[in-house]
Amino acid sequence: MLEFSQQIINGLTLGSIYALIAIGYTMVYGIIGMINFAHGEIYMISAYIGLITITALTVQFGVENVPLILLFTLAVSILITSAYGWTIERVAYRPLRGSPRLIPLISAIGMSIFLQNYVQIGQGARDLSMQPLISGGWRFGPEDGFQVYLSYMQVLIAVVTVLFMTALTLFIARSRLGRACRACSQDLTMTNLLGIDTNRVISLTFVLGAALAAVAGVLISLYIGKINPFIGFEAGIKAFTAAVLGGIGSIPGAMLGGVILGLAESFASAYLLTEYKDVVAFSLLVLVLLFRPTGLLGKPEIEKV
Amino acid sequence: MKPMPRHLSEAALVALLAGLLTVPILGIQIQVEGINVSLEGEPWPVVLAMVAVFVARLLQVPLKAISSLVHITHRLSLPTHLPKAYFLGLLALAIIAAAIWPFTASRGSVDIATLALIYVMLGLGLNVVVGFAGLLDLGYVAFYAVGAYGYALLSMHFGLSFWECLPLCVIMAAMTGCLLGFPVLRLRGDYLAIVTLGFGEIIRLLLNNLDELTGGPDGIGNIPKPTLFGLEFARRPSIEGGTTFHEFFGLDYSGADTVIFLYLVALVMTLFILYVINRLIRMPVGRAWEALREDEIACRSLGLNPTTIKLSAFGFGASTAGFAGAFFAARQGFINPESFTFIESAIVLAIVVLGGMGSQIGVILAAIALTALPEMARQFAEYRMLIFGLVLVLMMIWRPQGLLPATRPRLELPVREEGSS
Numbered sequence: 001m002l003e004f005s006q007q008i009i010n011g012l013t014l015g016s017i018y019a020l021i022a023i024g025y026t027m028v029y030g031i032i033g034m035i036n037f038a039h040g041e042i043y044m045i046s047a048y049i050g051l052i053t054i055t056a057l058t059v060q061f062g063v064e065n066v067p068l069i070l071l072f073t074l075a076v077s078i079l080i081t082s083a084y085g086w087t088i089e090r091v092a093y094r095p096l097r098g099s100p101r102l103i104p105l106i107s108a109i110g111m112s113i114f115l116q117n118y119v120q121i122g123q124g125a126r127d128l129s130m131q132p133l134i135s136g137g138w139r140f141g142p143e144d145g146f147q148v149y150l151s152y153m154q155v156l157i158a159v160v161t162v163l164f165m166t167a168l169t170l171f172i173a174r175s176r177l178g179r180a181c182r183a184c185s186q187d188l189t190m191t192n193l194l195g196i197d198t199n200r201v202i203s204l205t206f207v208l209g210a211a212l213a214a215v216a217g218v219l220i221s222l223y224i225g226k227i228n229p230f231i232g233f234e235a236g237i238k239a240f241t242a243a244v245l246g247g248i249g250s251i252p253g254a255m256l257g258g259v260i261l262g263l264a265e266s267f268a269s270a271y272l273l274t275e276y277k278d279v280v281a282f283s284l285l286v287l288v289l290l291f292r293p294t295g296l297l298g299k300p301e302i303e304k305v
Numbered sequence: 306m307k308p309m310p311r312h313l314s315e316a317a318l319v320a321l322l323a324g325l326l327t328v329p330i331l332g333i334q335i336q337v338e339g340i341n342v343s344l345e346g347e348p349w350p351v352v353l354a355m356v357a358v359f360v361a362r363l364l365q366v367p368l369k370a371i372s373s374l375v376h377i378t379h380r381l382s383l384p385t386h387l388p389k390a391y392f393l394g395l396l397a398l399a400i401i402a403a404a405i406w407p408f409t410a411s412r413g414s415v416d417i418a419t420l421a422l423i424y425v426m427l428g429l430g431l432n433v434v435v436g437f438a439g440l441l442d443l444g445y446v447a448f449y450a451v452g453a454y455g456y457a458l459l460s461m462h463f464g465l466s467f468w469e470c471l472p473l474c475v476i477m478a479a480m481t482g483c484l485l486g487f488p489v490l491r492l493r494g495d496y497l498a499i500v501t502l503g504f505g506e507i508i509r510l511l512l513n514n515l516d517e518l519t520g521g522p523d524g525i526g527n528i529p530k531p532t533l534f535g536l537e538f539a540r541r542p543s544i545e546g547g548t549t550f551h552e553f554f555g556l557d558y559s560g561a562d563t564v565i566f567l568y569l570v571a572l573v574m575t576l577f578i579l580y581v582i583n584r585l586i587r588m589p590v591g592r593a594w595e596a597l598r599e600d601e602i603a604c605r606s607l608g609l610n611p612t613t614i615k616l617s618a619f620g621f622g623a624s625t626a627g628f629a630g631a632f633f634a635a636r637q638g639f640i641n642p643e644s645f646t647f648i649e650s651a652i653v654l655a656i657v658v659l660g661g662m663g664s665q666i667g668v669i670l671a672a673i674a675l676t677a678l679p680e681m682a683r684q685f686a687e688y689r690m691l692i693f694g695l696v697l698v699l700m701m702i703w704r705p706q707g708l709l710p711a712t713r714p715r716l717e718l719p720v721r722e723e724g725s726s
Contacts, residue, residue: 034495035495035498035499045330048329048330049329049330051335052329052333052335052344053329055335055342055343055344056333056344059342059343059344060343060344080325080326080329083322083325083326084326087322087326091698092698092701092702095702096701096702096705099701099705101495102435102439102441102495102498103701103705104701105441105495105498106441106654106658106697106701107697107698107701107702109443109651109654109694109697110655110693110694110695110696110697110698110700110701111694111697111698112694113648113651113690113691113693113694113697114691114693114694114695114697114698115694116690116694117688117690117691117693117694118330118331118691119330121331121687121688121691122327122330122331122334122350123330123334123335124334128335128337129337130342131342233647237499237502237503237506240499241503244496244499273514275510275513275514276510276514278506278510279507279510279511282503282504282506282507282510283507285499285500285503286489286500286503286504286507289489289492289496289499289500290488290489293492293496
């Protein structure tokens with residue numbers, strides 16, 4: 001029972017990260033119907049920016065106030081990563097608007113390969129690790145038996161994730177731009193006809209997606225403390241799995257899918273074999289697509305002739 | 306023409322953005338020494354990127370004007386109305402040249418050419434799936450791995466020779482393709498891409514983790530090379546009483562013989578694939594592939610079953626990869642899961658996209674270019690994949706149909722002129 005709850009804690013932590021990245025996929029897909037293959041790389045870049053900012057603050061400037069470091073790092077990472085999201089859309093996807101589906105997808109794959117190698121050239125291919133900024137946690141359970149460990153970092157991840165998710169939900173539900181976003185996902189052409197600058201809305205979804213991926217990247221570099229230029233690929237596919245699992249195009253679906261995937265992976269590595277946790281995630285993707293391509297909360301897509 | 310200052314200020318803004326983007330990745334480097342982490346500034350790459358973006362932005366307008374004047378580049382494609390005899394003669398000449406060439410070239414370049422031929426095979430196979438049938442397969446390398454591991458395991462456990470294994474590998478890869486394709490092909494195109502990607506990763510993870518069967522990350526070594534009707538290419542026969550090639554023909558042993566032989570085997574295999582594909586695309590099934598790519602709904606209303614047609618294209622593409630994979634294992638003599646990563650799939654996809662989807666001559670040339678160029682420019686090896694990704698993006702923007710797009714001979718009804726009946 002205690003081990004079970006430990007797996008739930010680990011799964012939820014991992015799931016929060018997946019959910020944050022998955023929202024970027026689901027929003028872009030919901031509006032322009034393309035898989036932004038380079039989204040995983042955005043997350044990887046944000047992890048690097050996070051690591052650099054933290055190092056700059058702690059080592060170069062000697063700042064010791066942990067909340068201040070955290071806030072500043074998040075702000076810097078969100079700013080630059082959003083700029084990346086905006087630029088990628090502007091450079092690699094906007095000129096392809098209106099072409100057959102495979103064209104932007106191939107462009108996105110090219111972008112993903114480009115970014116991966118760009119970071120590799122800039123920062124090297126090796127693993128970068130860092131001292132944990134926030135260490136310690138609570139232990140529950142008997143002194144001599146299995147103890148459940150809940151680290152402060154895990155709590156922080158959960159809190160920050162919930163915070164940003166709430167902010168996003170409110171933004172989409174209440175604000176004017178959020179309403180424009182929802183309109184675009186229903187009918188892009190019609191929204192355009194009604195005088196909404198759809199290009200701006202599309203740019204906005206890329207920026208929002210990148211901002212959330214930036215949060216995930218900073219949190220993961222604090223939590224795991226080890227990054228390399230290749231983390232984006234795997235995290236990207238997993239987050240996409242989460243988005244599909246929850247129903248692509250649906251924001252609550254992406255959150256739910258992320259949490260389910262995180263739990264599944266955590267249980268798989270605990271009760272099956274650790275090496276097969278990735279196999280479990282990919283198999284889940286294949287199975288969902290086979291039996292419920294619309295996902296848990298998605299709406300079926302009607303093919304128009 | 307807009308006033309110049311606006312261009313300048315726009316270019317300056319874009320350059321500033323480039324600076325913002327590149328500072329944390331290229332401009333600051335993390336140095337790790339033991340447990341000490343420090344940052345090191347490197348201003349030059351950032352300045353270079355900013356200047357490059359600034360100039361590119363300024364040149365964008367004049368370049369566009371020039372490219373709209375020059376239309377010829379867009380019409381560049383091979384003449385399709387060659388007389389048949391002429392075409393066959395040209396083809397025969399090319400084949401003879403390709404067959405004689407290795408005897409005059411250096412050993413290293415023949416080796417690279419063999420590698421290029423493997424990519425030609427893979428490109429041709431994926432071209433059927435992506436170019437003809439319009440299905441984006443991002444896990445193509447999985448079938449390549451099935452072929453390679455199939456041959457390695459069959460020869461290790463059952464002692465089968467390369468030529469016995471080749472058809473078996475093709476069948477195995479085709480079966481894997483159909484097994485995967487059958488449930489997945491009902492899905493829309495981009496879902497298919499992701500499922501195949503996931504499948505490719507699953508295969509690689511399995512190869513890495515099923516230690517007892519596949520040797521895990523260490524892979525399988527000592528895979529026998531192909532033989533010429535039972536004649537081995539080695540200094541001494543590996544089995545008691547066997548004959549080697551140089552003993553049989555009374556020649557001196559030379560290591561180059563093996564390399565040339567492997568090249569010729571690859572050439573024959575490539576020609577075989579080319580022949581099969583060219584027959585297939587003239588058959589009803591090949592016509593159906595292309596029809597399906599153009600309009601699925603129209604196909605369905607004409608009574609074609611999309612799933613079967615897609616499955617045949619997918620299965621055929623997979624079998625080609627298996628074919629190439631078996632040869633790859635035989636050539637390397639050693640395989641491990643590292644040879645079958647997503648990047649490999651991406652390279653083959655880049656070959657198809659660069660060559661022009663559906664264009665076989667384009668795919669062949671692209672495969673040769675993409676394998677030969679990195680070998681020639683070794684000092685830029687670090688930038689190889691960077692340029693690769695960039696080329697994919699730029700191709701999609703400027704020339705999504707590829708460098709040598711496929712042209713179909715078309716017949717049009719003559720426009721009836723006024724008054725004639």
